[in-house]
Amino acid sequence: TGCFAATADRASLPRADAWFICVPTPLDGEGRPDLGPVRAALETCRAGLRPGALVCLVSTCQPGATNGLCRDVLERDGALIGQDVYLAVSPEREDPGRAESPRRVPRLLGAPDAASLARARGVWERLVDRVVPVATPEIAECAKLLENAYRLVNIALMDELHRGFAALGVPTRAVVAAAATKPFGFAPFWPGAGAGGHCIPVDPGYLQMELARAGQPSALVALAAAANAARPRRVVDAVAAEFDGRLAGRRILVMGVTYKPGVADLRVAAPVAILSGLAARGAVAMWHDPLPVEVEGFARVEDPARCPDGPPEAVILGTPQPSFDLAALPRLAPVAFDPFGLLPRDAGRVVVV
Incomplete structure (x- = not known):
């Protein structure tokens, strides 16, 4: 309709009425929040x-970013928040691959002052069905971090119990489905190879940084983060155990490498960590994925039923992509490793990890 324009040239931007900062906020090499992209975007807005x-x-930023970094940059030239320019925060609530329109996802909204809140609410109410105002920017910032810390802790719990249920001979997914019939006090989480993406493994680090600054770091969040980071290594350990601890020269195929089914995104993807772990132990690590992604340093297999040099010695379900025939996957190799509890047990040798 001609109503959308994109540019990488900040000099060509119009003097807009509303600016949304939607840049990545990753962790740096030492696990600290990197707000460099946010600062750069603020400078673009200020200009x-x-x-x-x-x-x-x-x-997504740590609590205090709106009233701290954002305010500092925008007021540098003497402008006053709430009078000359208005400031608010509405943390992203993204679910990549979700079919439902983002318009239906309620938006939290916080602002340093009533005038900024009213101005931001007037904008957001044109874009989404429901705006949820909160009393301060810090409440909105913390709520976003709580949402993903909650998911991280529950995913880590599920991955740990998955191994325990397997040892008991009980199918994990059937247990979760049964528990999910309870209409209160329970939300289903499913086992996997480890939570990846740009939110769940990252956002709790922002929360931990501020909790530590206040002298109250969360031991539970720290344990969940460590367990999630270690999940790919435990998968590799299980593969190694199947081969008496020796993976050198073993040809292992990882099926699916994106962090989430149906989403072509490799950020903090557990299957990529599994590939690296296999290679570190001398295995010939290969991968297959129907999505348009590239994993540098590892051989891509176009047709898993016709691997170069013959069938692999083991296959790992890295990501259950929608197009995969899970019933046939265990037949690709003498042994299949299943972090998700999805593979049928009667199609070949399947090891739940």
């Missing part, structure tokens, strides 16, 4: 602000 413009932080 193009018109009087009365709204700046809304959508990127």
